[in-house]
Amino acid sequence: MERSRYKVIFFILIFLNTTIRARDKSDIYSAYVYNNMRNWKSIIDRMDAVKNKNNVFLLELVNYQYGYIAWCIGNKKNDEAKYYLELAEKNISILSRETKNLSIVNSYKAAFYGYRIGLNRLLAPFIGPKSIDHANHAIKLDKENPFAYVQYANIQFYMPSVFGGSKNEAVTYYLKAQVLMEKNVSDIKENWNYLSLLTVIAQSYSYLNDYQSSIFYLEKILKIEPEFGYVKNELYPQVLNKMKK
Numbered sequence: 001m002e003r004s005r006y007k008v009i010f011f012i013l014i015f016l017n018t019t020i021r022a023r024d025k026s027d028i029y030s031a032y033v034y035n036n037m038r039n040w041k042s043i044i045d046r047m048d049a050v051k052n053k054n055n056v057f058l059l060e061l062v063n064y065q066y067g068y069i070a071w072c073i074g075n076k077k078n079d080e081a082k083y084y085l086e087l088a089e090k091n092i093s094i095l096s097r098e099t100k101n102l103s104i105v106n107s108y109k110a111a112f113y114g115y116r117i118g119l120n121r122l123l124a125p126f127i128g129p130k131s132i133d134h135a136n137h138a139i140k141l142d143k144e145n146p147f148a149y150v151q152y153a154n155i156q157f158y159m160p161s162v163f164g165g166s167k168n169e170a171v172t173y174y175l176k177a178q179v180l181m182e183k184n185v186s187d188i189k190e191n192w193n194y195l196s197l198l199t200v201i202a203q204s205y206s207y208l209n210d211y212q213s214s215i216f217y218l219e220k221i222l223k224i225e226p227e228f229g230y231v232k233n234e235l236y237p238q239v240l241n242k243m244k245k
Contacts, residue, residue, distance in 0.1 A: 024043055024060070024064075025060075025190065025191075026190055027043055028040060028064055028067070028192055029190040029191065029195075031043070032067070032195065032196070033192075033195070033225055033227055033228050034227070034229060035229055035230065037071055040068055040071075041068060043064060044064045044065055044068055047060075047061045048061065048087060055095060055100065058091050058094060059095065059101060059104065061091060062088050062091045062092060062095070063193070065088040066088060066108060067192060067193075069081050069084050069085050069088065069115055070115070072084065073115060081115065081119060082119060085119075088108070092108050092109060103138045103139075103145045103148055104138070104142075104145060104147055104148075105138075106134045106135070106138035106148070107134070107135065107138040107147045107150075107151050109130075109131075109134040110131045110132070110134035110135035110138060110148075110151040110152075110155070111151050111154070113128070113131035114131050114151070114154060114158070117131070128159070128163075131151075131155055132155055134151075135151045135152040135155055136152070138151065145180070146176075146177040146178075146180035146181045146197075147177070149173045149174070149176045149177040149180065150177045150200075153171070153173035153174045153177065153200075154170070156169045156170035156173065167207060167208060168208065170204060171204050171208070174197065174200060174201045174204060177197055178197060178201065181193075181194050181197065195221065195224065195225060198220060198221050199217075199231060199235070201217050202214045202217035202218045202221065202239070205217065206235075206238075206239050206242065211243040212243075214239045215236075215243070218231055218235060218236045218239060219236075
């Protein structure tokens with residue numbers, strides 16, 4: 001009788017944890033669509049305060065930290081970016097001890113070295129190669145990991161051509177990541193990473209003056225998420241104006 005009762009409690013706890021995680025994913029997606037970064041921050045702070053985090057929980061937290069750090073760097077909130085980057089790096093260090101998810105772990109390591117460079121360009125010659133190595137290793141470990149291709153594409157896009165960077169090659173890898181993400185329809189539903197990838201592809205095409213392709217992706221984004229403020233109110237009108245000129 002006691003054993004049965006504990007089983008019921010165990011399954012209730014699993015159900016509650018799954019429900020909370022699904023809500024967090026939905027809330028992060030909403031925060032991304034509506035640029036509500038205050039809500040994004042509160043979610044990662046609450047998740048970080050949880051004790052005895054398992055690896056699945058940690059990976060999810062790192063993903064949300066990864067997104068928030070990028071926003072901080074893009075908005076010149078460097079002190080805040082450094083703070084959350086240190087937290088994320090500690091979480092990745094914990095995840096590195098396990099043999100599972102090593103491809104995704106190396107993807108984040110590549111991204112975090114990139115963030116370090118974003119915070120201090122002088123570090124590029126010293127840690128840039130480490131970022132490349134981790135991205136390559138992530139792809140080698142799992143050729144079906146879209147996040148690995150995103151990180152390698154980011155490196156190619158932002159690395160100066162004199163050092164081997166190529167924006168055209170970056171687009172190729174972004175597109176590879178898109179194909180892999182779209183293999184599982186359930187994974188891309190209300191997934192901020194997928195929406196972000198499509199946005200980056202649209203921006204990359206615009207940068208390369210391929211406005212037709214950029215518009216194609218912007219319209220694809222708005223079909224998926226009509227309320228995506230950044231694309232709807234800023235990026236889409238900007239690219240349309242460039243096409244007219």
